[in-house]
Amino acid sequence: MVDGTIQHDVTEAEAADLLSELVARDSQNPPGRERACAEFIVETLEEWGLDAQLVEEPYEDRPQVVAETGAGSPESGDLVLNGHIDVVPPGDREQWSVDPFEGGVDGNRVYGRGASDMKSGVAAGMFALRAAHEHGVDGRVTLTCAIGEETAEPGTKTLLDNVGGDFGIVLEPTELVVDTVGKGLAWYEVELRGESSHASSPDLGLNVLDGLFSFNDELTAYREELAEREHPLVGSSLCTPTMLEAGTKENVIPDSATLTFDRRFLPEENIKEIDKEIDDLVEPLRERGFEISVTRTRTYEAAEINADREIATVVRQHSHDIAGVDTAPHGKSASTDQRNFVNDAGIPAIIWGPGTSAQSHTVDEWARTDLLVDAVEVLCRTIEELCVERR
Ligand SMILES: [Zn+2]
Numbered sequence: 001m002v003d004g005t006i007q008h009d010v011t012e013a014e015a016a017d018l019l020s021e022l023v024a025r026d027s028q029n030p031p032g033r034e035r036a037c038a039e040f041i042v043e044t045l046e047e048w049g050l051d052a053q054l055v056e057e058p059y060e061d062r063p064q065v066v067a068e069t070g071a072g073s074p075e076s077g078d079l080v081l082n083g084h085i086d087v088v089p090p091g092d093r094e095q096w097s098v099d100p101f102e103g104g105v106d107g108n109r110v111y112g113r114g115a116s117d118m119k120s121g122v123a124a125g126m127f128a129l130r131a132a133h134e135h136g137v138d139g140r141v142t143l144t145c146a147i148g149e150e151t152a153e154p155g156t157k158t159l160l161d162n163v164g165g166d167f168g169i170v171l172e173p174t175e176l177v178v179d180t181v182g183k184g185l186a187w188y189e190v191e192l193r194g195e196s197s198h199a200s201s202p203d204l205g206l207n208v209l210d211g212l213f214s215f216n217d218e219l220t221a222y223r224e225e226l227a228e229r230e231h232p233l234v235g236s237s238l239c240t241p242t243m244l245e246a247g248t249k250e251n252v253i254p255d256s257a258t259l260t261f262d263r264r265f266l267p268e269e270n271i272k273e274i275d276k277e278i279d280d281l282v283e284p285l286r287e288r289g290f291e292i293s294v295t296r297t298r299t300y301e302a303a304e305i306n307a308d309r310e311i312a313t314v315v316r317q318h319s320h321d322i323a324g325v326d327t328a329p330h331g332k333s334a335s336t337d338q339r340n341f342v343n344d345a346g347i348p349a350i351i352w353g354p355g356t357s358a359q360s361h362t363v364d365e366w367a368r369t370d371l372l373v374d375a376v377e378v379l380c381r382t383i384e385e386l387c388v389e390r391r
Pocket of ligand 1: 118149
């Protein structure tokens with residue numbers, strides 16, 4: 001049995017250093033350039049005396065990381081900390097006032113792509129694992145660093161095939177607010193085929209744009225119906241048209257179009273039923289003579305645990321005590337790898353971390369080092385409560 005409380009000695013300066021090093025390992029995805037970041041994490045953890053491994057699954061060239069500590073007593077809890085190491089591309093670098101992969105520090109902020117989403121979460125997980133290791137835990141603490149989160153690849157899902165646990169924390173940016181539910185996301189590409197003709201004789205063709213404009217009433221009715229499906233923590237279900245490609249020339253009746261929908265859904269909605277809804281939605285266009293095909297191009301399932309599960313109440317209480325964070329239940333309007341814990345591995349997990357959600361994917365992204373240090377303290381107390389036997 002382990003005595004004393006788990007302590008850490010992380011300062012804001014050390015937090016800034018580690019986060020800056022993580023940001024400097026350009027891990028853009030696409031194309032899936034996570035290797036340098038994964039190797040850096042393993043080397044750092046090994047320097048700290050931890051046992052850490054690169055996992056070359058599901059892709060050999062894009063390794064993930066697993067590191068753990070603890071005695072593994074079945075009487076005590078096993079906590080799995082999870083972060084993704086991939087970051088979205090920086091976009092137009094002209095718009096950045098800093099180098100997105102330098103990891104510049106200014107006051108209590110570290111700048112760069114991925115600072116908030118979610119390398120500050122990864123850094124907090126690394127420090128907490130170090131503190132748990134130095135102190136010792138009766139149960140187990142495992143840190144999993146995944147690839148491919150930004151592109152819905154089976155990173156975390158694959159890691160959880162070989163890592164078990166009683167509780168999970170997905171270290172996405174929430175400014176230490178506990179989210180127990182994440183909305184789902186599906187993208188649909190609707191392809192329309194009509195018939196082309198010269199624009200001087202439009203009646204000889206079948207104009208896909210006329211078809212889409214006439215379809216507006218049906219789409220509006222569907223969106224109004226979705227607005228009534230509401231979840232108390234994540235709001236309503238959504239179907240938003242986000243892209244349209246059509247037409248070849250000014251004087252040619254367009255015979256093909258591709259319309260894209262971004263469909264946000266609630267945990268109680270089922271993806272197969274949503275597929276059917278989208279198919280039913282475009283049925284009137286078929287009846288008007290268009291050939292239609294619908295493809296779901298990306299899916300992130302929604303996930304939810306009860307807001308009163310132990311992992312949620314424990315982290316909520318410590319976040320309140322350490323950083324004065326609101327203790328009301330919250331949810332995230334985006335999907336995260338929480339779904340792999342809850343839906344695939346059956347491990348109750350929350351979404352919680354030190355980054356700032358509004359900074360995700362932005363130009364001049366930054367994260368706060370004071371929150372990172374607070375996160376380490378909250379994690380230490382959480383590990384103490386869940387993974388150390390009561391005396
Ligand atoms: Zn993220």
